[in-house]
């Protein structure tokens with residue numbers, strides 16, 4: 138009898154834990170990432186790029202497909218629906234229209250990575266700043282013109298820096314997307330890494346900086362290029378440099 142009398146509090150507790158777990162599951166993201174590309178275009182041919190550009194068709198994602206993508210966004214955490222992984226999203230001629238068509242409740246789910254190599258007008262930068270997306274990753278392998286242009290083939294350093302300065306100024310206001318940086322570690326920039334990270338954090342207000350080794354040499358390997366990635370394998374994340 139005594140055993141039976143003590144069991145109700147225990148089972149109440151386990152019922153409460155069970156309820157809390159079910160409650161948590163309802164709100165936990167169902168997937169880690171959505172990795173999409175809104176286009177298969179790219180205007181550069183970076184020496185280390187892991188993307189195979191040989192079979193590209195110049196396709197851009199249409200609105201119907203994008204709406205389907207919007208339907209999946211609630212399944213991931215903020216910043217975990219990527220609109221670019223292998224190509225250059227700013228080359229989608231209607232990128233801002235697509236982003237602005239995302240339901241307000243899903244805008245924070247979205248992020249994308251860009252080389253910032255194509256000229257960006259102030260209107261586009263203003264729309265991005267007001268878009269409500271979570272963050273933009275800017276790829277930066279060097280802040281020296283000669284090194285940048287040798288690595289980011291086809292890119293103009295002056296244009297990149299101009300875009301970056303205006304984007305950072307617009308993102309420096311509360312409520313704007315965060316600015317993050319990705320640097321692929323290469324023989325060409327290994328001595329510049331500390332200075333790149335410092336400059337991106339202090340001058341451009343970066344909230345995160347990912348330093349990564351060449352981990353995907355597919356595209357370059359297919360083209361028979363010699364990769365000049367730094368020797369050690371792996372991937373290192375340095376964060377936060379500071380967080381806003």
Ligand SMILES: C[S@@+](CC[C@H](N)C(=O)[O-])C[C@H]1O[C@@H](n2cnc3c(N)ncnc32)[C@H](O)[C@@H]1O
Pocket residue numbers: 179185186187188221222223224225226250251252253275276319320321349350351352353354355
């Ligand atoms: C493939 S790019 C696509 C977005 C955009 N075109 C850009 O360069 O930022 C996505 C990110 O992967 C990085 N990346 C490219 N090739 C890589 C490789 N072989 N290993 C690791 N990262 C790579 C780029 O520097 C960029 O930060």
Ligand code: SF4
Pocket residue numbers: 179180181182183186187188223224225252
């Ligand atoms: S790293 Fe980005 S910008 Fe450079 S070639 Fe690859 S996809 Fe294009």
